[in-house]
Structure formats: C-alpha cells, structure tokens
Ligand SMILES: Nc1ncnc2c1ncn2[C@@H]1O[C@H](COP(=O)(O)OP(=O)(O)O)[C@@H](O)[C@H]1O
Ligand SMILES: Cc1ncc(C[n+]2csc(CCOP(=O)(O)OP(=O)(O)O)c2C)c(N)n1
C-alpha cells in the first residue's frame with residue numbers, strides 16, 4: 001500500500017525529537033506556535049543536503065537523517081546557542097517506508113539527544129534533498145568577527161576524518177576494517193559540538209564550524225575580524241585513523257581543505273585559555289591550540305622545518321570551478 005503525503009508526515013514526523021513545553025503547536029497545522037521565554041535571544045540557521053552533492057546516492061537513510069540535523073546543530077554550536085526547535089523540508093523521489101523509517105530514526109534520535117523538537121516542515125516529490133532549519137537560545141553569542149591579534153586559534157576534536165571518510169565511502173581508499181569504520185562514521189555521523197560551543201561562548205572572541213575545510217572556514221573569521229593568522233601545521237589534531245589510512249600529508253590536506261569535519265574553530269585570548277580547555281573537557285570534548293591571530297592579513301602555515309608559507313584557502317565551494 002502506498003503512503004499518502006499526510007500519512008507519511010503523520011507516521012514519521014508528527015512526533016519527532018523532544019517534547020518541549022515551549023511548543024504550543026507543532027507538526028500538523030498551518031504554522032508552528034512556539035513560546036520562547038520572554039526576552040531571550042534566538043539564533044536561527046538553515047542548511048541543505050543534496051543527494052550526490054552532500055552524501056552519495058544510496059547512502060544509509062539513518063546517516064542522511066543524522067547528518068541533515070547535525071550540520072545545522074553545528075551552526076548553532078558555532079554561535080554558542082542551545083538548540084530548541086527544528087523544521088524539515090524533505091524532497092523525496094518516492095515514499096519508501098524502509099527509507100523513511102531509517103531517515104526518521106537518524107534525525108529524530110539526534111533531535112532527542114539535543115532536546116530539540118521537530119515543529120514543522122514540508123514534504124514534496126522530486127530529487128532527494130533535505131533542508132533542515134534550526135533555532136535555539138543564545139545568551140552570549142559567538143560571531144565570527146571578534147578575533148584579535150594575539151588570540152590563540154583552537155579547534156575541538158580531530159580534523160581530516162570527514163574528507164578522508166568521503167574517500168573511504170566512495171571506495172577510493174580502503175583502510176583496515178576498524179579505521180575504515182571510524183572514517184565512515186566521521187563522514188556520515190558528525191557529532192555537533194553543542195556543549196563545547198556553550199562552554200566556549202563565555203570565553204572565545206570568535207567561532208566558526210568546519211564544514212568547508214579549516215583554511216576556508218578560519219578564513220571567514222579572519223575576513224570578519226580584519227586580521228590574519230599563522231597555523232602551526234604540525235599541531236593540527238589529525239584523526240589517527242586517517243593518518244594510518246592515507247598518510248600524514250594527505251590527512252593534513254584533508255584537515256585544511258577537505259571539509260565535512262563539523263568541529264569548532266575558536267579564538268581565545270591567552271588569559272582564558274586554561275579555563276576554556278577545562279570547560280570543554282567538562283563537556284567530554286578536547287581543545288587543541290593550532291595557531292595565532294596576527295595583525296598582518298592572510299593565512300599562513302608554519303611547517304615542521306619552521307618555514308612559514310601562505311596557505312591557499314582551498315576548501316569546498318559549490319560554484320567555484322578550477323581553471
Ligand atoms: N540564499 C541565501 N539567502 C540568504 N542568506 C544566505 C543564503 N545562503 C547563505 N546565506 C547566509 O550567508 C552566510 C554564509 O553561509 P554559509 O557559508 O552557508 O554558512 P555556514 O557554513 O555557517 O552554513 C550565512 O549567514 C547564511 O545564513
Ligand atoms: C558525495 C559527496 N561529495 C562531496 C562532498 C564534499 N562536500 C560537499 S558539500 C561540502 C561542504 C559543506 O556543505 P555546504 O553546503 O557548503 O555547507 P555549509 O558550509 O553551508 O555548512 C563538502 C565538504 C560530500 N560531502 N559528499
């Protein structure tokens with residue numbers, strides 16, 4: 001029996017994620033009705049995933065559901081926000097029950113984990129495309145433009161797993177079973193650093209999440225802050241499975257320009273470094289110092305031999321075509 005559009009919404013998305021008292025009316029009416037606490041500031045972001053562009057055609061539907069919400073929560077994390085509500089605009093070639101069951105589990109489990117309620121969306125037929133919107137509360141925002149010369153540049157977790165994971169997923173790299181699994185997970189199931197973002201919000205001067213690649217995303221902080229930076233290339237926390245699978249140079253390049261890592265890059269004045277590291281550790285995360293903000297514009301990298309060279313921004317760009 002085929003599912004109607006409204007059966008589908010009812011069955012898979014009417015009760016998705018956390019039950020929140022600030023949702024007066026969620027999925028099923030003309031618009032959601034939400035009751036934010038008086039005077040609280042909202043952060044709001046949206047990102048789209050397109051089959052064949054952001055994940056391979058035929059990808060595990062649970063991974064697609066997870067990643068579609070995760071990349072959005074990552075944007076809220078980079079603003080220091082506490083997520084609350086999500087919307088889902090889903091374009092599907094067909095209403096296949098097994099696919100929808102997996103997709104909803106991936107998305108709704110992550111929503112529940114972060115106390116997010118799915119409050120609305122849209123469902124249409126067409127090439128597989130998933131657009132999620134998220135909103136949350138922010139007390140101390142973390143915009144991109146506050147970095148100052150002398151601030152340290154720090155990153156959560158490990159880098160390079162997204163870019164090398166894509167090579168594994170596409171069958172262009174075949175590591176051992178255990179490393180292959182770690183790398184596939186990094187690509188398919190990024191963990192949005194929401195708790196770390198909140199811990200950093202009281203301390204960092206700027207933040208961005210790494211979706212396109214460290215060099216490109218740090219570049220957004222530099223442009224917005226009117227500053228430059230020098231990265232200590234030997235200090236990048238490369239995912240060990242990636243180093244084993246592809247070698248250190250490829251792993252470092254994946255960290256700089258591969259994207260899909262969804263870690264947070266923040267700038268910290270020296271005076272708050274220690275407490276920021278401790279606060280992130282309390283969330284179960286790690287923070288590694290990878291460079292310094294300079295007054296001189298441009299992004300530089302210092303190699304193992306101490307030589308400093310300009311770094312290409314590189315990174316993912318939907319429309320740039322290499323000449
Ligand atoms: N089509 C659009 N209309 C309005 N704003 C957009 C559009 N696309 C992107 N933006 C905004 O441009 C900025 C950069 O977008 P993007 O690179 O996608 O950020 P992120 O990596 O955080 O998702 C963000 O503030 C985003 O909200
Ligand atoms: C099948 C596949 N090919 C290539 C990539 C690489 N890739 C596609 S989009 C992207 C960057 C992130 O997506 P974008 O839409 O730019 O998100 P935003 O920066 O807005 O968060 C990357 C690294 C991928 N994830 N999957």
Ligand SMILES: [Mg+2]
Pocket residue numbers: 046047048
């Ligand atoms: Mg975006």
